Amino acid sequence: xxxxxxxxxxxxxxxxxxxxxxxxxxxxxxxxxxxxxxxxxxxxxxxxxxxxxxxxxxxxxxxxxxxxxxxxxxxxxxxxxxxxxxxxxxxxxxxxxxxxxxxxxxxxxxxxxxxxxxxxxxxxxxxxxxxxxxxxxxxxxxxxxxxxxxxxxxxxxxxxxxxxxx
Amino acid sequence: xxxxxxxxxxxxxxxxxxxxxxxxxxxxxxxxxxxxxxxxxxxxxxxxxxxxxxxxxxxxxxxxxxxxxxxxxxxxxxxxxxxxxxxxxxxxxxxxxxxxxxxxxxxxxxxxxxxxxxxxxxxxxxxxxxxxxxxxxxxxxxxxxxxxxxxxxxxxxxxxxxxxxx
DNA sequence: ATTTTATTGACAACATATTGTCAATTGAAT
DNA sequence: ATTCAATTGACAATATGTTGTCAATAAAAT
Numbered sequence: 001x002x003x004x005x006x007x008x009x010x011x012x013x014x015x016x017x018x019x020x021x022x023x024x025x026x027x028x029x030x031x032x033x034x035x036x037x038x039x040x041x042x043x044x045x046x047x048x049x050x051x052x053x054x055x056x057x058x059x060x061x062x063x064x065x066x067x068x069x070x071x072x073x074x075x076x077x078x079x080x081x082x083x084x085x086x087x088x089x090x091x092x093x094x095x096x097x098x099x100x101x102x103x104x105x106x107x108x109x110x111x112x113x114x115x116x117x118x119x120x121x122x123x124x125x126x127x128x129x130x131x132x133x134x135x136x137x138x139x140x141x142x143x144x145x146x147x148x149x150x151x152x153x154x155x156x157x158x159x160x161x162x163x164x165x166x
Numbered sequence: 167x168x169x170x171x172x173x174x175x176x177x178x179x180x181x182x183x184x185x186x187x188x189x190x191x192x193x194x195x196x197x198x199x200x201x202x203x204x205x206x207x208x209x210x211x212x213x214x215x216x217x218x219x220x221x222x223x224x225x226x227x228x229x230x231x232x233x234x235x236x237x238x239x240x241x242x243x244x245x246x247x248x249x250x251x252x253x254x255x256x257x258x259x260x261x262x263x264x265x266x267x268x269x270x271x272x273x274x275x276x277x278x279x280x281x282x283x284x285x286x287x288x289x290x291x292x293x294x295x296x297x298x299x300x301x302x303x304x305x306x307x308x309x310x311x312x313x314x315x316x317x318x319x320x321x322x323x324x325x326x327x328x329x330x331x332x
Numbered sequence: 333a334t335t336t337t338a339t340t341g342a343c344a345a346c347a348t349a350t351t352g353t354c355a356a357t358t359g360a361a362t
Numbered sequence: 363a364t365t366c367a368a369t370t371g372a373c374a375a376t377a378t379g380t381t382g383t384c385a386a387t388a389a390a391a392t
Contacts, residue, residue, distance in 0.1 A: 003286035010285065012300040013292035017193055019307045021212065024190035025234045025379095026314035027183055032380085043348060046187065061370055068191045073349050075371065097357055097370050119176065120169035125313055126179035129306065134178040137306035140299050141185045147291055148192035191349095198350085207350095209378060227340055239379050241341065263340050263387055 013144070020141070034121055035114045047077055048086070048103065048111045057090055057100035068149070086110060179310070186307070200287055201280045213243055214252070214269065214277045223256055223266035234315070252276060 006014060031042035040048070050063045060078050064071040078101055081087040086107040089099035103111065126134070172180060197208035206214075216229045226244050230237040244267055247253040252273040255265035269277065292300070 009292035126175035140303035
């Protein structure tokens with residue numbers, strides 16, 4: 001199989017990927033606008049969301065893995081949020097270094113304020129779209145994501161030393 | 167309408183957005199790996215693609231608009247690519263400052279080498295996915311993107327001075 | 333023709349993301 | 363128990379993206 005041409009699905013996924021890049025940019029921009037008055041940004045908001053949604057407190061590295069990004073970026077922002085009293089670190093009974101990140105009262109309120117702005121925004125954005133189509137889109141996106149995660153895992157295992165996410 | 171709760175579609179789109187963020191991260195990572203040996207990155211590759219795909223040479227600002235990002239980021243990378251002989255700037259008969267960006271021979275070859283790596287990669291990634299589902303996904307993503315662009319336009323028009331993309 | 337507005341490249345400051353390294357700690361292997 | 367690989371936070375360097383400003387140019391308005 002010389003792989004000189006894209007398959008039909010390959011063609012369609014290539015087009016989808018380009019649109020995902022552009023949509024991501026637009027979402028980032030819209031998110032920044034949506035929460036800028038709260039002193040938040042898209043990046044901070046996403047991290048608050050990860051902390052708020054996790055069933056129990058987790059370490060920075062664990063959140064990074066779940067979000068599919070590098071530890072260092074999360075660490076930097078969590079350190080800032082800590083200085084601003086939005087999150088705090090709890091001792092981890094199972095690990096001396098890997099402290100657990102939790103929202104402070106202030107962080108909770110901030111996150112709820114962000115949600116209060118997101119709800120009418122997303123309701124308007126999604127108005128008139130078919131729930132079935134949205135579900136199909138999510139399914140495709142999720143499957144692509146899962147495949148890339150697998151492939152990423154495989155590559156990481158084969159060659160380099162050093163831990164989870166570098 | 168108090169907008170205290172998300173509609174069904176709003177709920178589904180919120181979930182889709184979170185997946186788009188994660189997929190974008192994975193794609194960026196995979197893209198970096200795919201072309202790193204060529205001395206490229208995802209960002210550079212995307213810009214080369216925009217230049218290669220445009221029907222005729224366009225200015226930096228025009229490419230930025232098409233890609234939905236800020237002029238300055240494109241400008242910085244285009245300047246680097248120019249220094250490396252991957253792109254060059256042609257005089258624009260219609261505008262003294264807004265030079266037109268084109269690929270050099272080296273840039274052409276580089277972009278083709280990137281495509282040669284992307285084809286087997288995307289063929290494998292999309293294997294077994296329903297073309298209909300992919301098309302539906304692309305349609306949803308595209309419509310969300312279009313709505314955000316509209317909304318962004320509306321906001322930009324209302325208040326600030328300064329040109330297209332700031 | 334003159335004035336006003338919009339576009340554009342340049343520059344700078346900052347936010348975010350990626351990559352590599354290090355030492356402390358943990359857990360598995362022996 | 364000792365050794366060794368993996369995980370984790372810290373730090374630094376670099377790449378990328380965002381925001382604001384400026385002067386030059388172009389296009390529109392008058």
